[in-house]
Amino acid sequence: MSRTLLSNFLALHLSRTFHLKSTYATFKNRKATNENVPKLLSQHVPHVNPFESEMEQFIKTTHSLTGIHQFQENIISKYNSKLLTKESFDAIFMRMCLACRNYQLGKQFLHHIDQAGRQANTATLGKFLSLCYFCSAEVEDKSEVEKLCLSITDKWQEGLKLLQEDETAHYSLAMNAMVNCLLSHNHFDSAILWMDKIIAKERPISEFVYEHWLRKCAAHHNCWQIFSDFLVRGGVFLKQPIVQKLKDVLRNRSRDPFLGQFTAIDESTGRCQSCQKVLKNTDITDEEFAALRKRITEKVLLGTDVFLGSKPEEMQRFKELIKTTAPYDIVIDGLNVAYHISTKNRKQSSTKVDALMSVVKYFTNQKLRVLVLTREHLLKGVALQRMKQEAHIFITENLSRDDPFLLCAAVQSKHTKFVSDDLFRDHLFRLADFRLQAIFRLWQRRAQVQIVKIDRNGSVKFHHPPPYRTVSQFADGCWHIPYDDGTPRYSYESPTTWLCLQPKSQA
Ligand SMILES: [Zn+2]
Structure with missing residues (x-):
């Protein structure tokens, strides 16, 4: 030993x-x-x-x-x-x-x-x-x-x-x-x-x-069950050499062997190019969403979140706004969007405001109900008045953190989407409950829209969440496991490389 x-x-x-x-x-x-x-x-x-x-x-x-x-x-x-x-x-x-x-x-x-x-x-x-x-x-x-x-x-x-x-x-x-x-x-x-x-x-x-x-999976039959549960919940991308070994282990085991194929999933449809099955999205149940909403709302509105660092008056203003204008179709992190304009022009605040307006108009042109979170220094005067005609606005003080307000506004309804580049990693961790963290991840993957680029002429390109789950999953008797083959990818992209595993008995 x-x-x-x-x-x-x-x-x-x-x-x-x-x-x-x-x-x-x-x-x-x-x-x-x-x-x-x-x-x-x-x-x-x-x-x-x-x-x-x-x-x-x-x-x-x-x-x-x-x-x-x-x-x-x-x-x-x-x-x-x-x-x-x-x-x-x-x-x-x-x-x-x-x-x-x-x-x-x-x-x-x-x-x-x-x-x-x-x-x-x-x-x-x-x-x-x-x-x-x-x-x-x-x-x-x-x-x-x-x-x-x-x-x-x-x-x-x-x-x-x-x-x-x-x-x-x-x-x-x-x-x-x-x-x-x-x-x-x-x-x-x-x-x-x-x-x-x-x-x-x-x-x-x-x-x-x-x-x-x-x-262990090779030696103990029940191990794969435990390990695969972890892969599904943990949202981990294994590296290629490990996935190759996983493929060998599952092929060679005596009970319920699986045959694997390295494959790709069509990003727009979710169809596996190997088995032709379509990967599904996971819906969060109403009960799960209610639990997440309760926790996030309590943290922000009841002021239990010391992390927030905002003043009581600001909190009261936010509460009133939520009470009278929620739910929204889209919540926009204004500061985050404004900084999306190319670095050359960043210093001109008119350019930043134009960028934000382009994003807001993209949604309001579709008759969607929009909330914009912004800062005192970013939006004022005429620009603020123009924006108010398009959307609901919440202005945070320059020293407050706006991401808790963003999350709180976004969880007021299950259908709401939000625009931000933020990872919300610290919020995720501070939920301090593995079940809620998993729900948060699922919700975030479905609700978060990211900006790929904003052109000077005002056209905006978004990255929407894919129509399928991008983590390991089991459905209709087969496994689909995404893995990291080392190809560089943008931060908002998931790996496009997958292992498709079918029961050997059906092969
Ligand atoms: Zn497949």
Whole structure:
């Protein structure tokens, strides 16, 4: 078992590149996330807290921890900082061992905690885990590391909370390592929980985790069910090499094998060029939409969203507007649209206003009910009067954030569409509920319209949501799985490359 861990958990990571990439199927797809190796202290990273450099000196010059108790008392009383307390000392000391890549001292320190009859907290264990990862050549007993992984994953909720405080690259590494470890022990449901959390934080899931899942799918029949549920919910785009392996695994399994074809989906119709089936869109149920609407509206209108930063009078004005003029067919993020005009002309506010007017007219010419959110500085005087004849207007103060107002106005009715380039990633995350986040993504994919370009003559080109789902899906007995073949694409585009999987029995 320890050899398995060696290959899965440590050696695999180290033998490969540290740059982990992953792509998510948010409405605007991030192309890639590069995760950099955490810097060593020798690379002159400035210390955030003054006590850290003293700790670093201690770690670099000491070889035994006989004086650690005295050192701890002295440094805590010397700096008298809320950040450095008896409770936080262990994790901070281990973090500094990690920064110095001093595995031997980190190991001794863990032993010291144990000898003192205390239990190392999860933050300390998490840091030690990362230290093992970076100093794997020095780790003699791999089974110890494996036990450590499990001890953290058993307390996964607590561990997660502590790990989330660590916003560095260690976070993803430790999380992915834990998923890997859980998979080694066939704790599939827990592995999925951790992966959901990684996705919710928009962190990358490592390729080795996907490879591990595929090995499990080959060995355990029920694994594909669990993993495919994750693909559907998580909206992840796998990379081509992983999809190739997935195709092989599903073809070779003894029960319910599938035959795969790499294919493309017609963007205007949603028709698969391989099996000729038409991919469908997913409707959000009324109940799901009501839950999303309730949460977003409460956050904005009841002022529970501290993030908003707007004044009570502004909020009151918005409430009145919604009460008297909602629902809308289209809600437009005015500032976002105004900045769509070419950078050359950006500074002329008349050009920005013209761009916004072109977009508004595109919709009002179709007799649609439009709300424009704009800023004090953007729209005033004659331009404002002209705009008021076309649409409902809400002017936010220059310092307020307008995206919460935009979302709130857009969720007043299920049929409403909104025009914006924003990703709303922070809103998505702050929903803090995986089910609502999934509903938000579905809604966003259906409701968000993006501007491709606005010509000087006023003609506007939009990117409308495609008429089918652009994530992994199962219907009529077959699977369609989009994958990333590495072709560069615009942020609002989904991959055009798909794997079409048909049951072998029908082939
Ligand atoms: Zn197909």
